[in-house]
Amino acid sequence: MSVHYFSCHECDEISKVNDIYKPGRYKCSNCGHLLFSYRPGMIEKIVAYNLAALILFFVTNYFPFLSFHVVGLVSHANFTTSIYYLFNEGEYLMGGVILMTTIIVPLSRIILYLMLCTPLYFGYFPRYATQMLKLIEKFLPWGMLDVFLVGVLVSIVKLVKMGTVIPGTSLWAFMIMVFVLAAAQASFNPHQIWDIIGEEKRKAGKETMV
Amino acid sequence: MRALEEGLGTCPTCHQMVKMPKRPGSKYLAICPRCQSRVYPRIPDSIQQTWALVIASIIFYIPANLLPMMHVHTFAGVESDTIMSGVIYFIKSGSYLIGFVILVASIIVPITKLIILIYLLISVQKRSSLKQHERKKLYRLTELIGRWSMVDVYVVGVMIALVHFGGMMQIKAGAGANFFLLVVIVTMFAAMRFDPRLIWDTKE
Numbered sequence: 001m002s003v004h005y006f007s008c009h010e011c012d013e014i015s016k017v018n019d020i021y022k023p024g025r026y027k028c029s030n031c032g033h034l035l036f037s038y039r040p041g042m043i044e045k046i047v048a049y050n051l052a053a054l055i056l057f058f059v060t061n062y063f064p065f066l067s068f069h070v071v072g073l074v075s076h077a078n079f080t081t082s083i084y085y086l087f088n089e090g091e092y093l094m095g096g097v098i099l100m101t102t103i104i105v106p107l108s109r110i111i112l113y114l115m116l117c118t119p120l121y122f123g124y125f126p127r128y129a130t131q132m133l134k135l136i137e138k139f140l141p142w143g144m145l146d147v148f149l150v151g152v153l154v155s156i157v158k159l160v161k162m163g164t165v166i167p168g169t170s171l172w173a174f175m176i177m178v179f180v181l182a183a184a185q186a187s188f189n190p191h192q193i194w195d196i197i198g199e200e201k202r203k204a205g206k207e208t209m210v
Numbered sequence: 211m212r213a214l215e216e217g218l219g220t221c222p223t224c225h226q227m228v229k230m231p232k233r234p235g236s237k238y239l240a241i242c243p244r245c246q247s248r249v250y251p252r253i254p255d256s257i258q259q260t261w262a263l264v265i266a267s268i269i270f271y272i273p274a275n276l277l278p279m280m281h282v283h284t285f286a287g288v289e290s291d292t293i294m295s296g297v298i299y300f301i302k303s304g305s306y307l308i309g310f311v312i313l314v315a316s317i318i319v320p321i322t323k324l325i326i327l328i329y330l331l332i333s334v335q336k337r338s339s340l341k342q343h344e345r346k347k348l349y350r351l352t353e354l355i356g357r358w359s360m361v362d363v364y365v366v367g368v369m370i371a372l373v374h375f376g377g378m379m380q381i382k383a384g385a386g387a388n389f390f391l392l393v394v395i396v397t398m399f400a401a402m403r404f405d406p407r408l409i410w411d412t413k414e
Contacts, residue, residue, distance in 0.1 A: 005227060006227075007212075007213035007220045007225075007227050009220065009407075010349075011406065011409070011410045012212045012213045013211070013212055013410075014212065014213055014216065031410075032343075033350075070379065073378060075374060077368070077372050082368055084371075085370050085374065086367065089370075089382060094363065094366075094383055094388060094391055097395070098363070098367050101360070102364075130245050134223050141353075141356075141398060144360055148360075150361050151361045151363070151367070151368060152368055155368040155369050157305060158308070159369070161303070165372075194224040197244060197245070198226070
């Protein structure tokens with residue numbers, strides 16, 4: 001039981017929290033912004049969700065995504081086909097941004113989460129934990145798989161008017177992955193891991209002092 | 211009790227409170243002991259940078275709406291679609307829901323975001339202390355809705371991936387899509403550079 005002080009990220013007000021390991025949602029006393037929420041079992045949940053998401057990510061990229069039929073002509077698309085055609089046509093900006101926001105950022109976030117939380121789950125302290133957690137936080141707004149899902153749904157409705165659209169295995173995997181990643185994000189509380197990192201640094205500092 | 215008045219800064223990465231060195235001016239910094247990030251009491255030059263990015267995205271927004279988002283090549287000729295003509299097409303052909311989604315994602319969201327950011331910037335520069343809670347909510351809104359404008363860009367991407375039948379029928383990206391992409395990215399950076407704590411800094 002130690003008293004912690006938090007300064008609100010939105011309004012700079014200092015709030016006092018008596019026990020940070022009591023389950024609940026903690027809000028700023030001035031503006032009501034959520035400071036953090038604590039629920040036990042976070043690391044287990046993060047590992048489980050991200051392991052599921054990693055498997056689903058490979059399924060999404062391996063199987064066909066959508067097929068399109070118009071008067072005898074057929075075209076198949078994988079998850080990355082749009083990026084391939086955009087680069088072929090010289091639309092490097094669009095292709096690059098779609099590549100970043102739907103492949104590189106989500107995949108590296110999943111891998112970083114796993115690299116950070118799997119050792120913690122087994123009771124070890126991972127190397128480069130600070131750098132990994134920093135990257136996870138920086139990448140947060142740039143992973144746009146949920147937006148991509150809406151984009152895919154809109155374009156399916158658009159294409160249905162021209163011909164027949166057949167959803168492939170990977171579309172279903174992709175939909176599940178979006179929800180799994182949202183669940184993982186909702187259960188993630190960076191403060192808890194920052195606390196572990198701070199504790200570890202204090203220990204390391206003491207050892208070198210002695 | 212506010213952190214600034216107590217001489218404390220908040221680490222932007224790990225949210226730890228850090229004691230700031232006592233030096234005049236707004237650009238002094240400390241290093242967070244826990245994660246080695248740079249800690250400023252407020253984001254440096256927040257207002258100037260946000261203004262610059264907002265103005266840039268207003269400029270990008272004009273060609274994004276005027277130039278075509280995509281070209282549909284068929285044996286009958288080339289058809290070009292801008293954002294607005296796409297919305298009108300959907301509403302005319304009866305799919306109101308999709309028309310509404312595109313209207314919200316690619317027209318209402320970017321404009322709302324820019325108006326909110328301009329309002330926040332002006333009110334912060336005037337050091338207004340009115341409606342702080344509402345303004346804070348508006349800022350949260352801009353952060354939440356910003357990414358959803360990307361929907362239109364992804365729609366163009368998926369259409370390109372599926373419709374490529376050589377001379378029969380082919381879809382190509384237009385210049386408008388690139389500008390629209392820039393609008394979305396630049397407004398996202400603008401919202402990140404704005405420091406919401408300035409809303410509460412009303413005392414001289």
